[in-house]
Amino acid sequence: MTDVNVDDHLVTDLHAYAAAVREFLASPAVDKWRGTYLDDDPEEMRFTAGLMRVLYDAGLGRYGMPVSAGGLGGDVRHWAVLFDELARAGITPAGQHSLLVTLAYPLAKFAPRLATEYLPEFLSGDGWWGQGFSESEAGSDLAALRCRARRQGDDYVISGHKIWTSHAETANRIFLLARTGTPESRHRGLSMILVDVDLPGVTVRPVKLASGRAELAECFFDDVRVPAGRLIGAEGEGWAVAMYLLQYERAAWAWLRAAVLLQRLRALTGLLSDGTAPAPAPGAAVDEVLGSVYLDLLALRARSVDTVRRLAAGQTVGPEASADKLLLGACEQSVYDAARSLLGPRFLFGDASRQWREEWWYSRTTTIYGGSAEVQRGIIADRVLKLPKE
Amino acid sequence: VIVDAEEIDLLTGSLRSVFAEAGADVPRRLREFGWDDVAAADPGAATTLLFTEKGRALSSAALLDDAVLPLLRAGLPVSLLGGTDLVCYPYPGSGAGAAAGPSSTPLAVTGLLLRQPGPDERLVIPVADSGGVSLAVAPASAFTVTPVPSLDHEAGWYAVAGPTPATRYDGDAWADVVAAAHRALAAEITGAAERALELAVEHTSSRRQFNAPIAAFQAVRHRLADGYVAIAAARALLAASFGDVSGSATVAAAAAKARAGRAHQTVSATAVQVCGAMGATLEHPLHRYVNRGAVLDGLLGSSAELTAELGSMIRATVTSGGEIPLLVEVC
Numbered sequence: 001m002t003d004v005n006v007d008d009h010l011v012t013d014l015h016a017y018a019a020a021v022r023e024f025l026a027s028p029a030v031d032k033w034r035g036t037y038l039d040d041d042p043e044e045m046r047f048t049a050g051l052m053r054v055l056y057d058a059g060l061g062r063y064g065m066p067v068s069a070g071g072l073g074g075d076v077r078h079w080a081v082l083f084d085e086l087a088r089a090g091i092t093p094a095g096q097h098s099l100l101v102t103l104a105y106p107l108a109k110f111a112p113r114l115a116t117e118y119l120p121e122f123l124s125g126d127g128w129w130g131q132g133f134s135e136s137e138a139g140s141d142l143a144a145l146r147c148r149a150r151r152q153g154d155d156y157v158i159s160g161h162k163i164w165t166s167h168a169e170t171a172n173r174i175f176l177l178a179r180t181g182t183p184e185s186r187h188r189g190l191s192m193i194l195v196d197v198d199l200p201g202v203t204v205r206p207v208k209l210a211s212g213r214a215e216l217a218e219c220f221f222d223d224v225r226v227p228a229g230r231l232i233g234a235e236g237e238g239w240a241v242a243m244y245l246l247q248y249e250r251a252a253w254a255w256l257r258a259a260v261l262l263q264r265l266r267a268l269t270g271l272l273s274d275g276t277a278p279a280p281a282p283g284a285a286v287d288e289v290l291g292s293v294y295l296d297l298l299a300l301r302a303r304s305v306d307t308v309r310r311l312a313a314g315q316t317v318g319p320e321a322s323a324d325k326l327l328l329g330a331c332e333q334s335v336y337d338a339a340r341s342l343l344g345p346r347f348l349f350g351d352a353s354r355q356w357r358e359e360w361w362y363s364r365t366t367t368i369y370g371g372s373a374e375v376q377r378g379i380i381a382d383r384v385l386k387l388p389k390e
Numbered sequence: 391v392i393v394d395a396e397e398i399d400l401l402t403g404s405l406r407s408v409f410a411e412a413g414a415d416v417p418r419r420l421r422e423f424g425w426d427d428v429a430a431a432d433p434g435a436a437t438t439l440l441f442t443e444k445g446r447a448l449s450s451a452a453l454l455d456d457a458v459l460p461l462l463r464a465g466l467p468v469s470l471l472g473g474t475d476l477v478c479y480p481y482p483g484s485g486a487g488a489a490a491g492p493s494s495t496p497l498a499v500t501g502l503l504l505r506q507p508g509p510d511e512r513l514v515i516p517v518a519d520s521g522g523v524s525l526a527v528a529p530a531s532a533f534t535v536t537p538v539p540s541l542d543h544e545a546g547w548y549a550v551a552g553p554t555p556a557t558r559y560d561g562d563a564w565a566d567v568v569a570a571a572h573r574a575l576a577a578e579i580t581g582a583a584e585r586a587l588e589l590a591v592e593h594t595s596s597r598r599q600f601n602a603p604i605a606a607f608q609a610v611r612h613r614l615a616d617g618y619v620a621i622a623a624a625r626a627l628l629a630a631s632f633g634d635v636s637g638s639a640t641v642a643a644a645a646a647k648a649r650a651g652r653a654h655q656t657v658s659a660t661a662v663q664v665c666g667a668m669g670a671t672l673e674h675p676l677h678r679y680v681n682r683g684a685v686l687d688g689l690l691g692s693s694a695e696l697t698a699e700l701g702s703m704i705r706a707t708v709t710s711g712g713e714i715p716l717l718v719e720v721c
Contacts, residue, residue: 005511020721081720088713202694265714269704270708272705286701287700287705288697289701290705291704292697293699294704295645295648295649295652297625299623301718302718303622323618323623326615327623330535373429376615380619381614381615387614388602388605388606389589389606390607390608
């Protein structure tokens with residue numbers, strides 16, 4: 001993935017890149033994104049698109065992507081550094097970032113021409129794409145999905161339904177995993193297609209989580225015609241593309257979330273000693289909860305760093321990455337469960353804790369999406385511990 | 391990393407033979423093998439391999455003393471550098487970070503030894519003074535030394551009690567000693583946990599009930615998978631504690647030991663459950679790994695104690711506007 005521009009030391013020197021990002025993030029140009037939280041997901045996505053633009057214009061939001069895809073070179077470690085520095089500066093990485101670090105690499109690998117054409121809009125914040133994998137009858141059992149893509153001349157005609165697609169309400173394209181084989185073909189008969197949301201026949205409807213926030217959406221495809229040139233990888237290669245993508249979700253996305261969770265641990269710890277009643281008197285019981293959350297974060301980072309480095313070195317990540325995914329889910333829930341238990345009434349009541357409550361509900365989904373915790377345990381049982389099959 | 395994957399396999403094999411054959415002679419066999427050279431080349435890999443295998447082998451050799459004595463001796467006068475010494479560790483649960491505390495009058499040693507001292511051997515005793523930790527050195531014969539009754543009958547540890555010697559030496563290295571011991575103990579605890587998980591995998595894969603191996607039942611599979619994840623997390627954190635953690639080495643080492651202790655608890659609970667009644671017998675080896683990891687967890691701060699210490703550190707750091715140590719960076 002590395003596409004070295006030998007004249008730019010920020011490509012090869014991650015410390016220099018980190019220093020450059022840190023200096024830029026200290027400037028007032030990014031002040032409006034510091035500590036800002038918006039209740040409404042579409043509003044927040046439009047707001048953070050501005051952050052993407054500012055980082056892009058400064059050049060610093062273009063590392064980690066090949067020059068041929070609108071980037072300035074480097075690898076996935078550049079994104080990890082960027083997320084750490086954003087969090088350190090009190091800025092939550094954008095929703096766009098979380099989509100970008102999972103979708104951009106498979107696009108660049110399996111459809112370099114599409115990457116050249118479309119990734120620049122993603123990097124600059126002008127557009128962002130949903131990940132259209134899950135269906136109502138195909139969640140953990142992804143290979144059972146039914147959304148069809150039929151070849152007709154130079155087009156694919158897509159009909160079906162996707163659900164739980166993050167940020168799809170505001171996305172301009174969908175990374176769609178659809179069935180091009182027979183209904184029984186399972187993972188062999190799948191293909192990945194980049195579909196524009198503004199095409200005739202595409203309908204997107206937001207899905208509100210229990211907190212009331214509509215970060216997710218369902219997408220309906222009613223005989224949508226997409227040029228065959230929008231195929232990512234070959235027809236029938238969709239599962240391979242999806243599995244390649246998942247490596248980045250396990251690594252780069254996990255790193256992004258760890259950065260966000262550290263910010264939240266810092267915020268929680270600050271609240272406990274800001275003198276605002278009622279809060280528990282800090283003592284050994286509180287310290288054990290905070291220490292336990294901290295250990296979850298350290299364990300996640302210690303585990304992810306290897307996965308990030310292996311991807312950066314062009315290696316493949318195996319079934320043991322399911323441990324990363326389980327550690328991430330556990331960490332997400334440990335942070336927000338700690339907030340809930342330590343803040344007590346301050347968590348349950350009052351306007352000041354809206355974000356904690358919303359994120360607590362979101363954290364419940366982290367052991368469900370992207371392959372549920374049960375699926376991950378099954379993968380470890382089968383492929384790592386090699387236990388007898390169920 | 392200086393030692394590569396292939397070397398790690400070879401060294402692991404050699405260590406397994408040493409622990410299988412040498413019994414109480416392990417330190418001598420390691421010297422003959424040239425383990426000091428391995429440790430000099432890659433201290434992190436050497437400590438991890440040696441203590442992981444020690445934990446897996448349930449060895450009661452006092453290798454921790456050998457690992458930390460060079461650090462302690464840096465503070466001792468040359469005249470004291472001959473002879474063999476044992477480290478007097480703080481007695482678990484005594485609440486002090488050192489084996490003798492300033493609160494008792496006269497100062498009394500309440501410590502723990504990893505083996506029985508010989509008649510001419512000396513103890514190196516960390517003493518908590520108002521100004522920090524200093525070291526005392528005295529013949530073991532000056533103290534009452536008795537076997538420690540514990541959960542683990544095989545640990546071979548001894549309790550030490552007696553007055554604190556008046557002469558003290560520079561104990562500035564004590565924090566580094568604790569960090570080094572935390573890393574070694576983390577590896578040993580993880581090794582014991584690994585073996586416990588392997589025993590559970592073996593038992594549940596061969597034992598059949600309801601016409602199927604019990605490891606084919608999801609309730610069992612998922613617990614075993616969680617055990618694997620707990621160990622993987624502990625190992626990753628241990629590896630990180632040997633990395634570039636400048637300024638945070640003691641935090642990283644404490645975190646590694648805390649997480650190893652927690653992994654051992656998770657795996658123990660699972661292994662004892664899924665091995666059924668057989669696993670709770672003296673005949674089955676499982677209890678030995680369960681007990682060993684538990685008493686090792688109690689040494690130099692348990693998982694729960696270290697976790698609370700880390701939480702306290704987080705609170706102090708955030709309150710003072712400092713940065714929470716991340717320990718792991720991609721660059």
